[in-house]
Amino acid sequence: MSGRPYDKDEIARWGKDLYERRVRRKVEAEGANEGRFLAIDVESADYEVADDALGASARLRHRRPDATVYLMRVGRPGERPRAAFRLGGHFLAKSAKA
Helix, strand or coil, X not given: CCCCCCCHHHHXXXXXXXXXXXHHHHHCHHHCCCCCXXXXXXXXXXXXXXXXXXXXXXXXXXXXXXXXXXXXXXCCCCCCCCCCCEECCCCCXXXXXX
């Protein structure tokens, strides 16, 4: 992949494929991460799991600042992730200034 802006359908397809082929067994082992958020860089297959979407994305972007991120919830076999996903983009935290 080239770092170009991707179509949201491409990101979703790649993210779901990476999850099924390379990540799922690791993060769903013994239900330890069920319901947590998973951020996957669709270019490198690097990923991060956290209790919230911002945490997963921020930790992944700390390692990979230019990541193209697919974000979803982990687990719940047979159940869709209830629209808990995000394609690409950046989460930005505002700094607190007095």
